[in-house]
Amino acid sequence: MKILLYNPDNGVTRNFMPHLWMFLLQALTPPGHEVLLVDGNASPMDEAGIAQFVRDNKIGLVGIGAMTRMIAKAYRMADAVRATGVPVVMGGPHVTEMADEALGRDGGPRHADAVALGEADATWPRIVEDAVRGELKDIYSPVDAFGQESKPSLKEYPVIPWDSIDLKQFNLVPKAATALLQKIGTGWGSFRIIPVESGRGCPYGCEFCTVTGFFGDSIRFRTNESVVNELLLLKARARSEKGQMAVFFIDDNFAINIKRTKSLLRDIIAAGAQCHWVAQISANLLRDEELVDLIAASGGKWIFIGMESIDPANLKDVNKGFNKPGEYAAVLERLAQRNVYAITSFIFGMDNDTVGVAERTLGQVRTWPPGLPIFGLLTPLPATPLYKRLEKAGRLTRPKHWQEFIPFAMAHTPLKMTIEEAHAEVNKGWAEAYSPEALTAAVESLNDQPLGYRVNIFLARICFRGIYFPMMGKMAWVKVIAQNRRTIFKLVREGFKAGAWRGAPARVPIAAVPPVEVAEASPQVAEG
Ligand code: B12
Ligand code: SF4
Numbered sequence: 001m002k003i004l005l006y007n008p009d010n011g012v013t014r015n016f017m018p019h020l021w022m023f024l025l026q027a028l029t030p031p032g033h034e035v036l037l038v039d040g041n042a043s044p045m046d047e048a049g050i051a052q053f054v055r056d057n058k059i060g061l062v063g064i065g066a067m068t069r070m071i072a073k074a075y076r077m078a079d080a081v082r083a084t085g086v087p088v089v090m091g092g093p094h095v096t097e098m099a100d101e102a103l104g105r106d107g108g109p110r111h112a113d114a115v116a117l118g119e120a121d122a123t124w125p126r127i128v129e130d131a132v133r134g135e136l137k138d139i140y141s142p143v144d145a146f147g148q149e150s151k152p153s154l155k156e157y158p159v160i161p162w163d164s165i166d167l168k169q170f171n172l173v174p175k176a177a178t179a180l181l182q183k184i185g186t187g188w189g190s191f192r193i194i195p196v197e198s199g200r201g202c203p204y205g206c207e208f209c210t211v212t213g214f215f216g217d218s219i220r221f222r223t224n225e226s227v228v229n230e231l232l233l234l235k236a237r238a239r240s241e242k243g244q245m246a247v248f249f250i251d252d253n254f255a256i257n258i259k260r261t262k263s264l265l266r267d268i269i270a271a272g273a274q275c276h277w278v279a280q281i282s283a284n285l286l287r288d289e290e291l292v293d294l295i296a297a298s299g300g301k302w303i304f305i306g307m308e309s310i311d312p313a314n315l316k317d318v319n320k321g322f323n324k325p326g327e328y329a330a331v332l333e334r335l336a337q338r339n340v341y342a343i344t345s346f347i348f349g350m351d352n353d354t355v356g357v358a359e360r361t362l363g364q365v366r367t368w369p370p371g372l373p374i375f376g377l378l379t380p381l382p383a384t385p386l387y388k389r390l391e392k393a394g395r396l397t398r399p400k401h402w403q404e405f406i407p408f409a410m411a412h413t414p415l416k417m418t419i420e421e422a423h424a425e426v427n428k429g430w431a432e433a434y435s436p437e438a439l440t441a442a443v444e445s446l447n448d449q450p451l452g453y454r455v456n457i458f459l460a461r462i463c464f465r466g467i468y469f470p471m472m473g474k475m476a477w478v479k480v481i482a483q484n485r486r487t488i489f490k491l492v493r494e495g496f497k498a499g500a501w502r503g504a505p506a507r508v509p510i511a512a513v514p515p516v517e518v519a520e521a522s523p524q525v526a527e528g
Contacts, residue, residue: 001060001132002034006050008066008073009040012407016463017248018042018170020195021065021092021120026165027158030125040073042169047080054086061131064112065092068381068402075102075111082113087136089127091116093210094402097383103138116140118214119200121152154200154220162233163240167192173243190243193278194234195250198227198264202252207318207386208347208378211252219256224267231273246276246301254279258291265294274299278343281305284322286331296338302372302460303335304343310364311357314350318378318386329368336369339453343372343464348429349422350378351415358428365433370442370457372464375429377410377422407468434465436483443487451494458484458491 005022009015018039026035036057038045045053054062062081066074071094078088090112095102099117104110114136116123123140130136144150171178171190178189202209203217231247238245255261268274276299283305286292295303309315310325332342344365348357358375365373380387380396390396390412397419398404401411408426410419417425432438439461443454462480481488 001128002036002058003029003061003063003128004036004038004054004057004059005063005065006037006045006077007039007041008064008070008077009044010070010405010407011073012405015041016172017193017195018167019065020197020250023160023165023195024158025063025120025124027160028121028124030128033128037166039169045077047076050077051080051084054081054084059086061128062086062088063127064088064090066090066094067092068094069405069407071095071098071402072405078111079109082111087113087131089114089116089131089136089140091120093214094382096214097210097381099139114138114140118142118149119152122150151200151216151218151220154197154222157222157226159226159233160230162194162230163237167237171243187242188244190238190241190245192238192243192245194245194247196227196230196234196247197250198222198254199251199256202256204320204322205385206320207389208381208384210381210384213383215252221257221260224264227264228267228271228273231268231275232271235273235275246278249277249279252280253282253285255281255285255288255291258285258288262291262294265291265298268298269294276301278302278304282322283307283328283331284324286334287327289334292334292338292340295335296340300340301456302341302343304345305331306345308345308347309350309353310346310361311350311352313352317351318347325364328364332368332371339449341369341371341457343374344368345374345376346429347376347378348425349410349414349417349419353414353422353425354416355421355425358425358432362429362432366441370445372460373429373433374464374468375426375433376468377408377426378412378414380411430465430468434461436487439484440487443491451491455491455495458487 005025007019007022018041022037022039026037029035036059038053050062053059062078064074064078074090074094078090081088088111090102095112095115096117099115100106101108102110102112102115114127115138116127117139119142120127120140121142123142127136127140142150142152170192172193173188173191199219199221201215201217201219202211203219205212205217234245234247274297278301281303286303286305306320307323307325307328308318308320309323310328312321312325315321315323315325328344332344335342346361365371378386379401380390382402387396391399395412397413398411401409408423410422413419414422439458442461443458446454446457462484
């Protein structure tokens with residue numbers, strides 16, 4: 001049977017990186033089937049397009065996965081596929097919480113023939129076999145022989161054949177430049193950011209987050225060997241293509257068990273599997289100097305930190321009191337000293353937020369080493385404790401906000417400002433943090449560093465907006481480039497100077513780190 005796995009864009013914003021679930025399910029598909037992958041973020045498709053694709057390729061089963069913000073598009077695409085007579089199975093965080101909606105049991109139309117609840121590593125092969133027999137069930141739950149919910153241990157992780165998968169759609173180098181860059185041998189014929197997981201689960205239960213409910217609070221890790229082998233495979237692929245790749249460790253808190261993370265990073269270094277990588281780690285775990293040394297030595301470049309707010313009252317409200325705003329600056333300095341920078345994520349519209357929250361936050365951000373600030377609005381995702389609290393209090397203004405996705409629009413009323421004021425705060429956050437002046441300041445703050453670091457921060461900032469902001473058309477890009485022309489010219493001019501690209505050591509020497517014994521997982525704290 002031919003199977004299509006499809007991940008929709010939401011029609012408004014785009015991700016820069018392929019979704020891991022598609023590659024994972026492809027690797028877990030029983031032999032004898034052909035699995036095609038289409039990610040709408042990389043290969044935009046509409047309803048007519050997917051129906052045509054399904055017919056042209058004689059697809060027998062379509063699997064669709066989606067976050068809440070993509071679900072409206074996912075349902076429309078599922079409807080188009082089902083209209084061709086091909087069954088659709090849906091999975092992922094949204095339909096796990098809202099299976100009745102997908103199956104049309106809530107009074108609305110049916111969009112999926114079957115729904116896979118939770119982690120589908122074990123259920124996917126069953127789904128494929130049932131589809132072959134034409135006996136799809138409505139719901140597939142990950143349960144053991146006794147009917148108890150069971151979670152994959154990750155000790156037996158499938159090998160994702162990164163060396164042979166067709167990754168054309170995920171090349172971030174613009175098509176027009178690819179051929180030229182390959183020809184002149186720059187080593188930049190392709191650039192991909194690849195998602196890799198080293199573990200799953202987070203015990204922290206922040207009020208707005210779906211992770212604890214979805215993956216549970218039992219933390220599970222892959223073996224170091226399996227992660228290292230995956231990195232080696234990815235490196236070999238990039239080398240063979242004369243291209244570049246970076247890894248996004250998508251674990252919710254990559255350092256949730258510090259001892260184990262250190263051991264993994266040491267093994268990466270020992271195997272020569274270092275590559276540029278990004279990961280999510282909570283600020284409190286980055287107090288550990290040795291961990292930060294190992295992050296830098298193994299290729300860590302960007303750490304995503306869910307700071308959420310600089311107001312401890314807000315953090316307490318959303319059950320994230322383990323974040324200590326007083327230590328944010330020190331944590332970021334510790335990273336920057338090793339030339340590792342942070343993606344700092346903030347949420348506005350929290351219950352203690354008042355008008356001016358953006359300026360107060362930006363005031364702090366300006367005193368920190370340069371990074372990539374992100375601003376979002378508190379969003380009640382289905383089945384989260386936040387959703388339940390707001391629903392109970394009658395504060396939801398758009399209880400089914402996902403049915404009509406609007407980027408940067410609240411679905412409930414904050415307590416100390418209006419919805420419009422909260423929207424204005426988020427707009428201000430983005431506009432000021434990514435203004436030409438802010439970009440220039442970020443680049444200039446690294447004037448004592450080699451050019452590569454400055455180019456890195458500049459490009460990262462320019463590109464980052466694209467994930468969260470409505471898709472920027474060609475004209476919008478031209479405008480952004482024109483606005484930043486001075487900084488661009490300066491970087492280009494410097495690029496021609498001798499030695500400009502030469503690497504420099506980190507600002508502090510990285511300690512020689514002795515090997516550590518790996519104990520069994522001892523969960524500490526998590527990030528999201
Ligand atoms: C990586 C990541 C991103 C990446 C992009 C996604 C990507 N390209 O991978 C980035 C950093 C850009 C990102 C951004 C955002 N993200 Co995000 N992200 C994640 C993260 C950390 C990992 C995703 C992942 O690969 N997981 C590992 C895989 C194996 O798990 P999985 O995807 O759930 O798949 C399993 C099952 O769900 C199931 N399954 C999934 N799909 C399908 C389909 C079929 C057919 C079947 C059978 C099964 C199936 O099988 C898989 C194997 O078991 C998750 C948290 C998490 N741990 O999952 C959040 C998460 C998905 N993100 C979330 C959110 C909210 C966002 C943002 C909206 C945040 C914001 N406020 O800006 C943005 C949206 C950006 C955009 N433009 O759309 C939420 C989504 C919740 C929800 N109900 O929708 C999550 C769950 C985190 C959270 N805090 O709650 N994210
Ligand atoms: S620490 Fe991060 S992943 Fe864990 S519950 Fe909180 S936001 Fe979610």
